[in-house]
Amino acid sequence: MGFCDDVKAAAEHITAAHEVTIISHIDADGISCETILSQAISRYGIPVRSVFVRQLEPLTMPQVPSDSSLKIFSDLGAGQQNLLEERKFSKNEILIVDHHVSQPCPTEYEQVNCLPYGHTRMSAAGICYLIAKQLDTANIDLAKLAVVGNVGDMMARETCGLVGPARDVIVEDGIRHRSVEVRKKDLNCYGTATRPVYLSLAYNDDPFVKGISNNPEGAKQFLKRLGIVQQAPTGRWYVWEELSVEDKRTIISALAEQLIANGDSVDRLLAETYGFPDEIPRTPLRNAQEYATLLNSCGRWSKPALGGAILRGDRGTAYREAEHMLKNHRAIIRDLLQFIIETGVHELENLQYLNVGNRYPDTIVGIGAGMALSKLNSAKPILIMCEVPEDPNLTKISMRTTERVVGRGIDLQQALNDAAKEYGGGGGGHKIAAGAYIPKPAEQEFIIRVNKILGEQFAAQGSDHC
Numbered sequence: 001m002g003f004c005d006d007v008k009a010a011a012e013h014i015t016a017a018h019e020v021t022i023i024s025h026i027d028a029d030g031i032s033c034e035t036i037l038s039q040a041i042s043r044y045g046i047p048v049r050s051v052f053v054r055q056l057e058p059l060t061m062p063q064v065p066s067d068s069s070l071k072i073f074s075d076l077g078a079g080q081q082n083l084l085e086e087r088k089f090s091k092n093e094i095l096i097v098d099h100h101v102s103q104p105c106p107t108e109y110e111q112v113n114c115l116p117y118g119h120t121r122m123s124a125a126g127i128c129y130l131i132a133k134q135l136d137t138a139n140i141d142l143a144k145l146a147v148v149g150n151v152g153d154m155m156a157r158e159t160c161g162l163v164g165p166a167r168d169v170i171v172e173d174g175i176r177h178r179s180v181e182v183r184k185k186d187l188n189c190y191g192t193a194t195r196p197v198y199l200s201l202a203y204n205d206d207p208f209v210k211g212i213s214n215n216p217e218g219a220k221q222f223l224k225r226l227g228i229v230q231q232a233p234t235g236r237w238y239v240w241e242e243l244s245v246e247d248k249r250t251i252i253s254a255l256a257e258q259l260i261a262n263g264d265s266v267d268r269l270l271a272e273t274y275g276f277p278d279e280i281p282r283t284p285l286r287n288a289q290e291y292a293t294l295l296n297s298c299g300r301w302s303k304p305a306l307g308g309a310i311l312r313g314d315r316g317t318a319y320r321e322a323e324h325m326l327k328n329h330r331a332i333i334r335d336l337l338q339f340i341i342e343t344g345v346h347e348l349e350n351l352q353y354l355n356v357g358n359r360y361p362d363t364i365v366g367i368g369a370g371m372a373l374s375k376l377n378s379a380k381p382i383l384i385m386c387e388v389p390e391d392p393n394l395t396k397i398s399m400r401t402t403e404r405v406v407g408r409g410i411d412l413q414q415a416l417n418d419a420a421k422e423y424g425g426g427g428g429g430h431k432i433a434a435g436a437y438i439p440k441p442a443e444q445e446f447i448i449r450v451n452k453i454l455g456e457q458f459a460a461q462g463s464d465h466c
Contacts, residue, residue, distance in 0.1 A: 002117065003112075003114060003117040003119065006111070006112045006113075007112055007127070007130045007131055007134055008134055009110065009112075010095055010097065010110065010112045010131050010134075011131050011134035011135050013070065013095050013110060014041060014044075014046070014070065014072070014095070014131070014135065015044065015046075015135070017046060017069070017070035018046070018047075018068075018069075019046065019047045019048070019067075019068070019069040019070070020041050020046055020047070020048040020049075020069055020070045020071075020072060021048070021049055021050070021051065021064075021065055021067070021069040021070070021071050021072070022034050022037050022038055022041075022048060022049070022050040022051070022072050022074060023050075023051045023052075023053060023056075023063075023064055023071060023072070023073045023074070023076070023077075024037075024050065024051070024052055024053075024073075024074040024075055024076070024304075025052070025053065025054075025055075025074070025075040025076050025124075025299075026052050026053070026054055026299035026300070026302075026304040026363070027075070027152065027153070027295075027296055027299050027300075028148060028149060028152025028153065028291075028292040028293075028295040028296045028299070028307075029075050029123045029124055029125050029149040029150070029152055029153035030052070030074065030075040030076070030124070030299070030304070031052075031149075031295045031298070031299055031304050031307040031308055031311065032123075032125035032128075032145045032146065032148050032149030032152070032295070032311065033074035033075050033097065033124050033125050033128045033149060034050050034052065034074060034304075034308055035142075035145055035308045035311040035312060036125060036128040036129050036132050036139075036142045036145050036146060036149075037072060037074060037097075037128050037131070037132065038050055038308075039132075039139075039142060039312070040131070040132035040135050040136070040139050040142065041135070043135075043136065043138075043139070044135055044136065049069075050305075050308075051063050051064065051065075052299070052304040052305065053076070054362075054363060055076070055435075055437070056073070056076045056077060056080040056083060057080070057083070057426065057437060058083065059390055059391060061083055061087060064087070066087070068093070069093070070093060070094075070095060071089070071093055071094055071095070072095045072096075072097060073094070073095070073096045073097065073098065074097045074098070074124055074128055075097075075098060075099070075100075075123070075124035075125070076098060076100070077096040077097075077098050077109075077111075078096055078098035078099075078100045078101065078102040078103070078111060078113055079098075079100050079101060079102065079103045079417070079426070079428045080103070080426070080428075081096070081102075081103060081105035081107070081109055082103070082105055084105075084107070084109060085105055085106065085107045089107075089109075090107075091107060091108065091109055091110065094109045094110065095109075095110050095111075095112075096109055096110065096111040096112070096113070097111075097112050097113075097124055097127050097128055097131065098111065098112075098113050098124055098127075099113060099114050099115060099119075099122060099123055099124045099126075099127065100113075100115075100413075100428050100429065100430070101115065101413060101414075101417070101428070102115070102116075112127050112131065113127075114126070114127055114165075119164050119165055120164075121155050121156075121158075121159060121162065121163045121164050121166060122150065122155060122164055122165055122166040123149050123150045123152075123153035123155050123166070124149070124153075125145065125146045125148070125149025125150060125153070126146050126149065126150050126155075126165065126166045126170055128146065128149075129142055129143060129145070129146035129170055130165070130169070130170075133173070140173050140176065140177050141177055141179065143170050143171070143173035143174035143177060143179070143180065144174050144177070144179040144180055144276060145311050146166075146170045146174075147162070147166075147170060147171060147174055147180055147274050147288050148288050148291045148292050148295065148311070149292070150162055150166045150170070150288075151274060151288035151289055151292055152288070152289075152291075152292025152293075152295060152296065154430075154432065154433065156271070156272070156274075156288075157403070157432075158403045158406075158432070160188055160268060160270065160271035160272065161184075161271055161272030161273075162272070162274075171274065174274075178277070178278075179276060179277075179278055180274055180275075180276065181274070181275040181276065181277045182272060182273075182274060182275075183272065183273045183274075183275065184272050185270045185272070186270065186271060186272070186273040187200075187240065187248070187251070187252060187255075187269070187270065187271075188204075188206065188207075188268055188269055188270055188271035189201065189204045189240065190203065190204060190289055190290070191203065191239075191240075191290065192239060192240035192241050192273070192287060193239055193240075193241055193275075193281070193282060193283065193284065193286035193287050193290055194239060194282060194283065194284055194286075194290060195239060195240075196230070196237030196238070196239065197223060197228070197230060197237070197238055197239065197240050197243065197251075198216060198219040198220040198222075198223055198230060198237075199216060199219070200239070200240055201213075201219040201222070201223075201251075201255075202214065202215055202216040202218070202219040205374040206268055206374075207259060207264060207265065207266070207267075207268045207269055208264070208374065209255055209258050209259060209262075209264075210258070210262050210264075211258070212255075212258070213374075214374075214375070222254070222258075223251070226250055226251060226254055227250075228243070228247050228250065228251065229247075239282060241275070241281070241286065241287075242281075242282075252269065252270070255269060256269055273287060273288070273289075274287065274288040275287045275288075276288075276291070280315075284323075284326065285310075285319075293326065293329075294307070294310070294322055294323075294326050295307040295310070295311070296329075296367075297322070297325050297326040297328075297329035297330075298310075298322055298325060299363070300329065300361070300363040300364050300367075301325055301328070301329060301361075301363070302363075303321075303325065306318055306321060306322055306325070307322065310322055329364075332360070332361075332364060333364060333367055333368055333371065336356070336360050336364060336365070336367075336368035337368050337371050337372055337375075339356065339359065339360075339368075340354060340356075340368055340369070340372040340376075340384075341372060341375055341376075345376060345382065347377065347380065348447070348448075348451045349451060349455060350380060350381070350451050350452075350454035350455045350458060351380050351381050351382070351383050351399075351447075351450060351451050351454055352376060352377060352380050352381075352382050352383070353382070353383040353384070353385070353447055354382075354383075354384055354385070355384075355385040355386070355443070356384060356385070356386045357386065357387055358386070358387040358389075359386075360386060361386075361389075362386045362387070362388055362389070362396040362398075365384045365386045365396070365398045366384070366398035366399075366400060366433065366435060368384065369382045369383075369384040369398050369399070369400045370382075370400040370433065373400060373401070373402060378402050378404075378405075379404075379405065380401075380405075381399055381400065381401035381405060381410060381412060381454065382399065382400055382401070383397060383398070383399045383447065383450065384397075384398045384399075385397055385398075385443060386398075387440075388437065392440070393439060393440050394425075394437050394438070394439065394440060395437070395438050395439070395440045395442075395443055396435065396436075396437055397416060397420075397427070397435055397436040397437070397438060397446070398434075398435050399412045399415075399416060399429075399433070399434050399435070399450075400412075400432070400433050401432055401433075402432070403432065406431045406432050408458060408461055409457045409458055409460055409461025409462075410431065410454060410457050410458070411431045411457060412429060412430070412431055412432065412433065412434035413427070413428060413429045413430055413431055413434040414431075414453075414457075415434070415450055415453045415454055415457065416428075416429070416434045416435065416436040416450065417434075417436070418453060419436070419446055419449045419450045419453055420436040420437070420438055420446070422449060423438050423439055423442040423445070423446055424438075424439060425437050425438035425439065425442075
């Protein structure tokens with residue numbers, strides 16, 4: 001059996017069902033999964049309903065119905081099969097579509113997971129799309145949604161573009177459908193559809209350009225020296241996608257010169273980016289990165305179905321509500337970032353950590369942790385703890401690191417999962433970003449244990465954190 005065989009088997013399992021329940025995660029990838037699957041299944045003529053969960057854990061398992069429907073777990077489930085077994089779900093009523101590390105389970109639930117086949121750069125939304133395409137090739141219109149899910153789950157981040165099946169199959173399908181536009185050597189920068197150019201440059205730290213990154217005024221003067229017209233006659237600031245090809249080349253060349261002059265690499269200056277020509281210019285829906293952020297804001301603030309409505313084409317009430325939510329999301333993230341920087345972190349040999357208590361929702365602390373890395377010691381993974389509103393006896397752990405540190409042997413998913421198990425908790429995620437739930441009394445011991453595991457990972461690779 002190969003990966004394609006698993007995809008075909010999953011499609012057959014779905015077509016044999018009389019009813020389907022989708023249980024999906026609340027981030028951009030999970031929301032994309034739900035929308036892709038629900039549309040493909042309903043088009044096939046099978047009744048389908050959906051349930052979103054922040055995490056598959058004992059607290060959320062009651063949301064999974066005990067009816068006769070086929071239950072599809074998307075972007076979760078691979079690492080929590082023991083919970084399915086505890087609920088006495090049979091093999092026939094479960095299908096897992098995931099891209100996280102699968103944990104062993106006595107009951108061999110049917111699963112489509114790209115990891116065992118070496119496809120480490122494809123998200124669950126990508127797998128859902130392949131299943132949808134197997135159900136009916138007319139579902140090629142859903143490729144765009146899979147691109148959003150993959151980019152939102154950072155599948156393009158390390159390699160500055162999607163690779164493997166996510167690129168060779170999904171993106172190509174989107175191009176053929178004319179709903180996806182690829183820019184092969186674009187500026188590796190966020191906010192190119194909505195932010196003034198100088199702010200896109202200033203808020204970008206991958207790569208970090210001295211004098212420009214984290215320096216809005218420096219970025220503005222940099223563009224002025226290059227002779228770039230930054231504002232329209234009306235005073236409106238231009239965004240990156242509105243600039244001429246010549247102006248873009250001028251800026252990219254100057255950025256490269258600045259990096260080289262400071263002895264920095266230009267490897268991450270350019271990236272392959274994915275735009276959506278059928279969306280309105282100067283909106284977050286115009287490119288995959290910003291579209292994914294909009295979906296994440298819906299999910300992180302307990303309205304994942306709102307993101308699903310936008311993916312289905314609602315550009316009226318749902319979109320206006322999501323735009324408002326995105327503004328609030330960004331404001332809270334900025335406040336969280338400022339809190340982390342001003343409060344400071346505690347540094348151990350192999351990590352840095354901070355407990356924000358109940359000051360911020362547990363759904364966004366990981367985002368803040370990732371953003372804070374560039375302003376702290378990026379050579380050490382950062383661990384943020386916070387309270388879990390539904391259970392004061394639990395602590396949510398979020399960890400983030402950089403591609404550079406992952407290249408030195410660090411695997412946050414493994415570290416958190418191994419450490420959490422020792423304290424009766426559970427963890428999951430990816431090498432670069434992971435999370436866990438642990439008993440609150442075990443916080444300090446847990447941090448020490450994770451620090452030790454990270455040290456062992458560094459040592460196994462023959463490197464250290466410096």
